[in-house]
Amino acid sequence: MLPVSLDGSLERLRREGRIVIVGASLAGLRAAETLREEGFTGTLTMVGDEPHEPYDRPPLSKQVLLDRVPADHTKLPRRRPVDAEWRLGVAATGLDLAARRVRLADGSELDYDRLLITTGVRARPWPQELEAELDGVFVLRTSDDAAQLHRRLSAGPRRVLVIGAGFAGSEIASACRERGLDVTVAERGAAPLVGALGGVVGEVAAAMQREAGVDLRCGITVTGLEGDAAGRLRCAHLSDGSKVEVEVAVVCLGATRNTEWLADSGLGAGPRGIACDAGCRAFDVRGIVTDDVFVAGDVARSPHPLFGYQFLSLEHWGNAVAGAEVAAHNMISASADRRPHIWTPSFWSAQFGVNIKSVGVPPMGDEIIVTQGSLSERRFTAAYGHHGRVIAAVTFDQAKWLGFYQHLIERAAPFPPDFPTVDRRPEGRHPVPAGFPDPSLPSHGPTVTLSGHSPSDRRISFTPLRA
Amino acid sequence: MTSVALLRQITDYANRHDPYPLYAELRRTPVVQDETGPYLVSTYWEIHHLLHDPRLSSDLRNLNPEVARSIGHEEDPNLPPAFIRLDPPEHDRLRRLANRPFGPPHSPRRVYEMRGELDEIVAGLIDGFRDRGQIDLVDDFSYPFPVTVICRLLGIPREDETRFHAWADTIAASVDPVHGTDEEREARLQGVRQARTDLAAFLSDLIEERRRSPRDDMLSAMATSHGPDAEMSLVEMVTTSILLLIAGHETTVNLITNGMLTLLRNPDVLKRLRDDHDLVVPLVEELLRFEPPVQLLPQKTTLTDIDIAGTTIPKGAQVWLVLAAGNRDPQRFPNPDRFIPDRADNQHLGFSSGVHNCFGSPLARLEAQIALTELVRRIDNPRLVEDPPPYRQNAVLRGPRHLGIAFDGLRQ
Incomplete structure (x- = not known):
């Protein structure tokens, strides 16, 4: 034919x-x-x-x-x-x-x-191939991955190490705590979710993790995974020179x-x-x-x-x-x-009993303002601003308001929003720096990536940072 | 546009049996200020946007004081507003607490597990039609069914139910806008105040009793709850239970009655439902779109000027969201005036939307589904006695006062 x-x-x-x-x-x-x-x-x-x-x-x-x-x-x-x-x-x-x-x-x-x-x-695998092959080292992307990890978690490991506190890592840490397992989370950035939502919201996520009993280590990288004679994961070495004994490590370094x-x-x-x-x-x-x-x-x-x-x-x-x-x-x-695909970015996550939702492109935001609710109560809506316009928003347990902020983003409404809202608190009077890490540093985190204006994209590559 | 008397026409009892042509007229201007003051919003997307707009308040203490005076809004010093008339964070806290014994995440099975009890109540009421050639669906079924359910759910003793009905009717009537002379208005307010006071006194005694000896009902759960939120005060428990009682008394009755009325006007659909019980799930959604039990939400105000659909609603204005008009908006629903029981993409406004969406919707859905399936299955050859039937006075909580149905017999 x-x-x-x-x-x-x-x-x-x-x-x-x-x-x-x-x-x-x-x-x-x-x-x-x-x-x-x-x-x-x-x-x-x-x-x-x-x-x-x-x-x-x-x-x-x-x-x-x-x-x-x-x-x-x-x-x-x-x-x-x-x-x-x-x-x-x-x-x-x-x-x-x-x-x-x-x-x-x-x-x-x-x-x-x-x-x-x-x-x-x-899933991006653990960069050291021999270490990645140790029994007890996992990634989580496919249903086979999930079946294997689930089986291992059900066996009741003494401690689980989660490498990378983006959304996947944080959700896995949350599930482990809910199952009563001890968890250490190692995150290169200053806080969990920092690449996707910035430092202000990352601090809230960090507090949630610690309150749930996660051993959260930020500003830390894992420098090596060590096995026993039988090839089973025994411990992890961290960039601060410490060592954590773990039976399971889940590599959550993005995709x-x-x-x-x-x-x-x-x-x-x-x-x-x-x-x-x-x-x-x-x-x-x-x-x-x-x-x-x-x-x-x-x-x-x-x-x-x-x-x-x-x-x-x-x-x-x-x-x-x-x-x-x-x-x-x-x-x-x-x-x-034909129709254009001009979907406004949005995603959700469930972790530590909190429903997190976002619209727009938070990592573009220079500043953030809590327009409704309160960070300390972990129920809030915050808007991100870039060059004087609303560029993104995030909610913790307040997803029903998100549609309104999506309209602000789609209409390029001014930032900070210049109107009163229900549930505006004193902390919502002024914007503060959103606290995103230097975008030139590779990160596990953002689920939205802006990559310039050129359709060919062969120069950008990810190089894992060695500690 | 000549809004002249459009609002008055909508509230005019003469138009109660069919307000939809008026709503169509209203939709020609999506946002319009009525000559009596309120801003009426009648198109789907504008209503939808405002329901998710954090600049819109449900707390009438934010009304411009002049507006508040002109509509006779008053604070009850003894009873603060229930969560339906509060904004976050107070609304959210009270609603979470009320939800603990009612829905997910803490009580995901509560409504589901009532199914057996609902089946029994429905079967009992329909058995009561035996040996009669004609019933009044409202008095014989649509009213007693949800009322029995809400009283059992909350834990109201059966012997007190009759007194409850009188109080609930009086208070529910008060959501309608008041026209007439100052004296008439004052007389009506007086009656409502008295009913609220009496009901509150009764409930606070009952709550105290449940606190001492809890049972498996929502009042007991609220009285003995321990969660991360600050517990409800006695007054908050009273206002919350009044809210749930009124809502349970005055809305589902219309959903069921409107449902049978619509089915009897569309015999082909009635036959389809009789042959295919699964049709009832989308059918009830279509009913909530086509004949919503709550026609409009008159209790909103603006925290700041809001620009919408070419109009600026000023700060502190009274805003009416005409849900029933939005539900028939041809910009959102193709063939909006047709009842299509398996309509696709049916995100109606029948339960409102946003943080104030109907608290009892899972229960109302289940009640209507069971009621309509069983009525259609068991009543042989049902016929409307008169069409249109006589309606209740209320324009907001709109529905027939009586619905005479003649029939040939009952199936088992």
């Missing part, structure tokens, strides 16, 4: 085209459903490197570790049948843009008329984008993700937008009008869903009918 051309053959594409989706998680599944919903009747192939059907990840660091849901019971609910050929347990290894062909790890190849890439991210398989494809793919336009079409390395390769989910980076049209990469559940729906729609629509 000849490739379906864009001019005049849209109907044929919709009727009998071949669409391949690489990445069978949240974004991939929602895109497949949207394609069928919008009337695509051609062949659909879903490629996933994990052997499992699409499953939901947020519960893995929460309900699963708390024994409330088994790790293999977080399968994503289906909105509708997708009638796809599933190639699960097989990773994609290469892409030939000219031939419109995806290569798979088992040697087979898939031809496509439209390709959607939703390969997401993976790496799954783009290596595209290294020589000619796509604009790099460590920060795959650049695409607001319509989810991928850029090639020359900065020219493709018309048959689309990107969605954690692996995508796209320009956002609210944030100076800088490319934005988001590891957010809602972004994966919204991006997938837009990408799927645009894949089978004429250019005049």
Whole structure:
């Protein structure tokens, strides 16, 4: 079959085209459903490197570790049948843009008329390979990871070390404390969540952890993991010269984008993700937008009008869903009918009994003001400001107000907000510095990354800081 | 626009059976000041935004003093406002405390576990229709059902229920705006004050008794609660229980009655529900959109000037959010005037939204679902005796006063 051309053959594409989706998680599944919903009747192939059907990840660091849901019971609910050929347990290894062909790890190849890439991210492993292989050293990203960690936590280790207090690390520490396990958290920054929410809010998170009985060590890095003769993790060495005896260590140093398989494809793919336009079409390395390769989910980076049209990469559940729906729609629509993906970043976390939610891009904020509630009560709403406008907001147990702040962000409302609100306290009279660490330092933390205006992104790379 | 008398027309009893054409008229100007003072908000997104706007207060002590005087708002020195008329942080604290014995996270199974009891009450009331060719759904079912439930949930002794009904009706009527002469207004306020005082005295005795010998009910739980928040004072427990009682008495009755009325006006939907009980879940949501038991929220004011939909609502103004108008906004809901029991994307305003969203909504939903399923399943060939039925006076808590239904018999 000849490739379906864009001019005049849209109907044929919709009727009998071949669409391949690489990445069978949240974004991939929602895109497949949207394609069928919008009337695509051609062949659909879903490629996933994990052997499992699409499953939901947020519960893995929460309900699963708390024994409330088994790790293999977080399968994503289906909105509708997708009638796809599933190639699960097989990773994609290469892409030939000219031939419109995806290569798979088992040697087979898939031809496509439209390709959607939703390969997401993976946990960044412990950089010392031998130490990473010790029995008792874990990462948490997949349901298999969660099953193994859950099993080990259920065996009642004497102490758990969490390396990195971003959202995943903090949620794991919270689950451990709820299970009555002793936990040490080692965080390079000045406080937990500091990369994502800044120092002011980080201090609140630190107080929550300490009150819950976490042995929290900030401004500290783990310099080495040490095993016994049998290869079991025994202790961790910290940059302050101290040593902690632990049986389990969970490495929570953020994520790496799954783009290596595209290294020589000619796509604009790099460590920060795959650049695409607001319509989810991928850029090639020359900065020219493709018309048959689309990107969605954690692996995508796209320009956002609210944030100076800088490319934005988001590891957010809602972004994966919204991006997938837009990408799927645009894949089978004429250019005049396409839609932009201009989702306002937002995410949530549950830890230490507190519901944390955020909208916008907090790390862009220079200043923060607590507009409702009180930091000390751990129930508050705070707005972040950048160049005199509201750029982000965060709530602790006050999520119902967040929509209002989203409107302020979307309207570029002035910062600090110049109006009274219900529940304004004395601490809410003046903004203070938001306390974000130097952005040039690599961090486990931010789930939102701004990465400049260039669609090609090959120069930025992550180098773990050695203590 | 000629708001002339639009508000007056809405509160006019002559229009009670069908205010929706008036709401459509109102929506032509999303935010408009009525000639009598209040700002009326009638479009979906404007209402939705204001319900999440921290510049909007539910505490009428923030009204401009002149406005407060003109609408006859007064403070009751003995009974402070319940949480529905408070802002955070007081609202949040009291609502959390009230929620401890009612919903998640502390009591996630409370409503779920009432299902058996609700089934029994419903079965008993419907059994009472036997040997009758006609019932008044309101008096024979829609009123006694939720009232029995709220009294049992709180722990009100059965023998006192009748006195409660009288107090609850008087207080509920007071949410309506008062027109008429100063004397009429004063007489009505006097009656409401008396009812509140009597009900408060009764409840504080009961709470003291439950504190001494607690039972498995919400009054006992509130009286003996120990949590991270400062406990409720006796006065706070009294105002909170009055609030829950009134809400339990005066809202679900309309939801159930409006539900049967709507089903009897749409026989095809009634038949679908009889054949497919699962339809009741989205059907009740559509009902909350189509005929919301609380038509409008008249108890809001602004902490500062708010610009919305091209209008500036000044600080301290009285704001009315017309939920029932927003629920029929064609900008939000396609075919808004059609009752579509399995409507998709039905984020209605029937339970309001934001921090003041309906506290009892999980219970109200369950009550309406059980009631409508069973009424439809058991009553053979039900017919409306008159349409429209006679309505209650109340424009805010709107619903039929009687709903005559003729039928051929009862199924088991």
